[in-house]
Amino acid sequence: MIIPAFNCEQIIHHAMESVLSQTYDDFEIIVVDDGSTDNTAGIVNRYVEKVKYIRQENGGVSKARNTGIKQSNGRYIAFLDSDDRWEKNKLEIQMKCFDIQEGVGLLFSSFKHSKNGKIFHDMKFEDSFNIFREHKVTIEDVFEFRGCLNHNGENIDCFWGNVYQYLFLGNFILPSSVILTRDSLKEVGLFNEGYRVAEETEFFLRYAKHNMIGFINSPLLYYEMPESDNLSGKKNMEKLMKNALRTQMDSLLCDYNLYQKRAGHYNKGLSMTYCRLAYYYLSEYRIDDARKYALFGLRASYYHFKVLFIYLSTFMPIFMLESLEKMKKWGKKRFIKAIA
Numbered sequence: 001m002i003i004p005a006f007n008c009e010q011i012i013h014h015a016m017e018s019v020l021s022q023t024y025d026d027f028e029i030i031v032v033d034d035g036s037t038d039n040t041a042g043i044v045n046r047y048v049e050k051v052k053y054i055r056q057e058n059g060g061v062s063k064a065r066n067t068g069i070k071q072s073n074g075r076y077i078a079f080l081d082s083d084d085r086w087e088k089n090k091l092e093i094q095m096k097c098f099d100i101q102e103g104v105g106l107l108f109s110s111f112k113h114s115k116n117g118k119i120f121h122d123m124k125f126e127d128s129f130n131i132f133r134e135h136k137v138t139i140e141d142v143f144e145f146r147g148c149l150n151h152n153g154e155n156i157d158c159f160w161g162n163v164y165q166y167l168f169l170g171n172f173i174l175p176s177s178v179i180l181t182r183d184s185l186k187e188v189g190l191f192n193e194g195y196r197v198a199e200e201t202e203f204f205l206r207y208a209k210h211n212m213i214g215f216i217n218s219p220l221l222y223y224e225m226p227e228s229d230n231l232s233g234k235k236n237m238e239k240l241m242k243n244a245l246r247t248q249m250d251s252l253l254c255d256y257n258l259y260q261k262r263a264g265h266y267n268k269g270l271s272m273t274y275c276r277l278a279y280y281y282l283s284e285y286r287i288d289d290a291r292k293y294a295l296f297g298l299r300a301s302y303y304h305f306k307v308l309f310i311y312l313s314t315f316m317p318i319f320m321l322e323s324l325e326k327m328k329k330w331g332k333k334r335f336i337k338a339i340a
Helices: 012-020 040-047 061-071 090-100 130-134 182-188 199-208 234-253 256-261 263-283 287-300 305-313 318-339
Strands: 002-005 029-034 051-056 076-078 104-115 118-120 145-151 154-161 179-181 212-224
Touching: 002 012, 002 061, 012 029, 012 040, 029 040, 029 061, 040 051, 051 061, 061 199, 076 090, 076 182, 090 104, 090 145, 090 154, 090 179, 090 212, 104 182, 130 263, 179 182, 182 199, 199 212, 199 234, 234 256, 234 263, 256 263, 263 287, 263 305, 287 305
Parallel strands: 002 029, 029 051, 104 212
Antiparallel strands: 076 179, 104 118, 104 179, 145 154, 154 212
């Protein structure tokens, strides 16, 4: 299994310990240090007898994962981000699922949300991914097949199938939950190192064109929700959404026949991505950009009322937009207090 690491001296030991406590123990651990400038190396070296440590110049998480894949030896490859933690039975359950899901190349799972050690029990798996809210689908809708795994007397629902058309609408796979077969990468290739953010969106969509994917409906890890200045935070939101749009466009351009078969579905997906970009620009009061991407969204799907509302909002005076933003922040604060 592969842990990409960058300036994570305060947290990586949690990830390491969660791997070393696995009930399934036939694996190797590879930590790829992506040019850390803190004491990440010193922390990892505490586990020197159990870990293969590789240091490289900073190149981003895609390059770090690719380095780990190339240096690994196993038939299966798993990923764990340095700020996340696995449940102790994570690998054992996933390996059992591979036995009952014939033809599946990749398995991922549900997870629990955490923040600085606090577990948010009221948050669901679907809360972390826009696709479920924006397109009114559930994780059960995504898959063609369903089964059940009995693990230590507990029945765990498993799903699998071809999920490309849903991944096109938005990613719903957390890298730290993933285990995949090495053979399944032969046609897919590795992570695109040109992506510093949204790299998993591009990879999993490309992967789904060639392989069946399975889901385990059990929280097998703890996902550390990002800080606002993290790569997934607001300051990178524009780059995240543009990379997601680029991923969608490139995927369709590579297979125009696929697009023609379900043009309405894929246009709806494009329109929603344009809508997210337009909304972001509107919230930053970049009116010209907001109007431009809202128009792109309307051209992709004429009946997308949310993007139409954003387009019409670009003609509102700035003071009205500022008032709406204040009302939104006030409502969000009240919600956070209610669940705290």
